[in-house]
Amino acid sequence: MKLLILSFYYHPDLSAGSFRTSALVKALLEQLPADAQVELITTLPNRYSSFTNDAPEYEEHPQLIVHRVALPAHQSGMIDQSKAFLSYARGVLKIAKGKQYDLVYATSSRLMTAALGAFAARRLRASLYLDIRDIFVDTIKDVLPRKVTMFLKPVFSLLESWTIRSADKVNLVSAGFLPYFKSRYPKQQFSLFTNGIDDVFIQAQPEDDVASGQGVLDVVYAGNMGEGQGLHTIIPSLAKRFEGRLRFRLIGDGGRRKQLADSLAAAGCTNVELLAPVNRDALIYEYMAADVLFLHLNDHDAFRKVLPSKLFEYAALGKPIWAGVAGYASEFVNTNISNAVTFSPCCAEEAVKSFEQLQLRTVARADFVEHFSRVNIMKDMASDVMASAGRA
Numbered sequence: 001m002k003l004l005i006l007s008f009y010y011h012p013d014l015s016a017g018s019f020r021t022s023a024l025v026k027a028l029l030e031q032l033p034a035d036a037q038v039e040l041i042t043t044l045p046n047r048y049s050s051f052t053n054d055a056p057e058y059e060e061h062p063q064l065i066v067h068r069v070a071l072p073a074h075q076s077g078m079i080d081q082s083k084a085f086l087s088y089a090r091g092v093l094k095i096a097k098g099k100q101y102d103l104v105y106a107t108s109s110r111l112m113t114a115a116l117g118a119f120a121a122r123r124l125r126a127s128l129y130l131d132i133r134d135i136f137v138d139t140i141k142d143v144l145p146r147k148v149t150m151f152l153k154p155v156f157s158l159l160e161s162w163t164i165r166s167a168d169k170v171n172l173v174s175a176g177f178l179p180y181f182k183s184r185y186p187k188q189q190f191s192l193f194t195n196g197i198d199d200v201f202i203q204a205q206p207e208d209d210v211a212s213g214q215g216v217l218d219v220v221y222a223g224n225m226g227e228g229q230g231l232h233t234i235i236p237s238l239a240k241r242f243e244g245r246l247r248f249r250l251i252g253d254g255g256r257r258k259q260l261a262d263s264l265a266a267a268g269c270t271n272v273e274l275l276a277p278v279n280r281d282a283l284i285y286e287y288m289a290a291d292v293l294f295l296h297l298n299d300h301d302a303f304r305k306v307l308p309s310k311l312f313e314y315a316a317l318g319k320p321i322w323a324g325v326a327g328y329a330s331e332f333v334n335t336n337i338s339n340a341v342t343f344s345p346c347c348a349e350e351a352v353k354s355f356e357q358l359q360l361r362t363v364a365r366a367d368f369v370e371h372f373s374r375v376n377i378m379k380d381m382a383s384d385v386m387a388s389a390g391r392a
Contacts, residue, residue, distance in 0.1 A: 001036040001389055003028070004099075004126070006092060006106040006117050008085070010042035010066070012055055014277055016309035017133065019198060020173075021107055023374045027382035029063055037063050039101070041092045043084075044068045067095050078144075089116050093123075101126040103389035111136035115159055118166040129388045130167045131193075135180055135302060136160070139228075142300030164188060169388045171381065176305035176328030193381040195309035196374030201316040204284050205369055212291040212320075212360040216271075219246050219322065220290035222283055223310055225254035230298030230346060232260040234324060236267040237348040242355075248272040248294070251286060287317045291360060296324035299345040307332055315340070316369050320358040324351060339363050 005025065009018035021042075028038055045055055059066040069091030071084045089112075104126045106117025114130050121128035137156050141149045164170060164185050171191045172178060181190060225231055231250065239248055248271060250260075257274070264272050278286070287293065293314045297303040304327025311333065314321050321340035323333055330342040341357050343350035 001033060001103075001386075002099075002101045003036070003038045003385070003389055004096060004101040004104045004120070004124070005038060005040040006104065006113055006120070007040065007042050008088060008108075008113050010040065010068075012279075013043075013045040014279070016195060017107060017109060019309070019374075020131075020133075020195060023196075023198065023378040024107075024382060024385075025064065027375070027378040028385065031379075031382050031386060032063055037065070039065045039067070039096075039099075041067045041069065041095055043088055044070050067091070069095075085112050088113075092116060092120060096120055096124060099124070103127045103129060103385070105129045105131070105385055107131035107133065109133040109136075111156060111160060111163065115163045118163045122166065127388055128167045129169050129171070129385050130164070131171045131173065132177065132181075133173045135177055135305060138180065138305070139300070139302040142298075142302050161185075169384070171384070174305060174307035174328060176307060180305065191381075191384055193377055193384070194307060194372070195312055196372045196377040197312045197316045197369055198374050200280055200284060201313045202369055202373065204288065205316050205366075206318040206362050206364050209364065210362045212362070216245065216247050217291035217360065218249055218289065219292045219294050220249045220251065220286055221294040221296070222251040222278075222286060225250070225252050225257040225260055227256055228298055228300075228303065229254070229256070229296055231296060232256050232263050233298065233346045234296055234348060234351065235260065235272065236263045236269055238351055239264065239269040239272045240267055241348065241352055243269075243271055246271065246292075249275060249286065249290070251275045251283070252277050284317075287314070287319065290319055292322050292355075292358065293317070293319045294322050297326075297329065297345055299326075303345070304328065311337070312372055312374075315365055315372075318362040318364055320360060320362075322351070322355055322358065336368060338365060338368075 007017055007021035009015040011018055011022040025038060055068055057068045069088050071087050101124050104117050104121040106114050108114035117130060118128055137153060137160050140152060169189050171193050172181060173194055175192055235248060261274055295308060295310055307329055315337045321337060323342045324345045325342055326345055333340050333342050339359050341354040343354040
């Protein structure tokens with residue numbers, strides 16, 4: 001059995017896709033027959049231009065080969081990202097050419113890696129397993145100008161249809177995606193293996209409840225700062241309202257970081273720090289030092305279906321969670337995570353009211369951590385992937 005895995009991000013890069021694929025590969029290696037092999041094609045670390053982490057272009061381990069494709073320098077713009085993906089696609093097709101695989105697995109948030117997986121599987125005459133982490137066709141109407149969307153949406157709708165119909169099995173990372181895909185592709189097989197909590201966060205979970213300190217409290221956000229997160233629409237207003245009570249530490253980078261910085265300056269905010277992306281060890285330290293963990297998604301219809309991976313690591317650390325999310329994510333938080341509140345995205349008034357409902361203390365969430373352990377989720381997903389390969 002030979003598996004080809006396509007993931008634009010992989011360890012040591014910083015992204016949900018990287019963490020997810022790294023955990024799946026580990027689970028696969030623990031279950032593969034002795035004569036089986038995984039070949040992974042990814043990119044050299046590139047998630048943030050402001051954060052670099054060296055990694056070899058080629059790695060060979062027992063039952064695992066990793067290829068990392070070098071990309072041209074790029075930022076968060078659509079043109080730069082398109083050029084970067086084309087470099088990756090050329091690298092994938094070149095590396096895989098002439099080889100035989102039982103299954104192609106592709107994990108994708110913006111559809112294109114999934115489409116590349118479908119093309120590669122057809123070309124290599126292999127089965128196809130897709131892991132879908134976003135609904136790109138649904139998202140573009142909210143994040144791109146209307147004139148651009150009118151042109152691109154029909155094109156990407158056709159591409160999505162061909163890609164999903166090409167797969168032997170499709171996993172959806174959020175149950176909120178299921179109505180969309182089921183209505184369009186009723187004959188497709190779907191599974192629901194969500195994101196989960198990595199061991200490094202499980203090991204750092206609190207054992208006891210501890211009250212927050214007195215004085216000015218630290219609110220921490222860590223992650224992307226793009227249109228999808230919409231921090232520029234909410235943080236300046238919140239920071240001004242909580243001057244003298246809260247200090248915001250925002251860690252990360254992204255396409256809207258400069259706009260966020262400009263908005264903070266225009267509002268005269270003095271209680272917000274913008275910090276560069278950090279590795280996981282430093283990130284856990286920031287989480288543990290925080291009094292409250294903050295999350296926000298922009299007020300777009302597409303984001304009512306997603307389940308942010310950030311929620312899982314936040315919840316594991318036991319801190320109060322202050323989340324501006326709607327739809328499925330809000331339902332998930334309110335059902336599954338204790339001492340967490342939600343408010344309507346981009347609504348500062350609701351955000352202020354919801355904050356007052358938080359208990360300012362660290363609480364152990366042992367049941368949640370056990371249920372959503374990434375190791376356990378990926379063990380089950382690895383078995384599902386291997387079963388699909390066995391049916392090739």
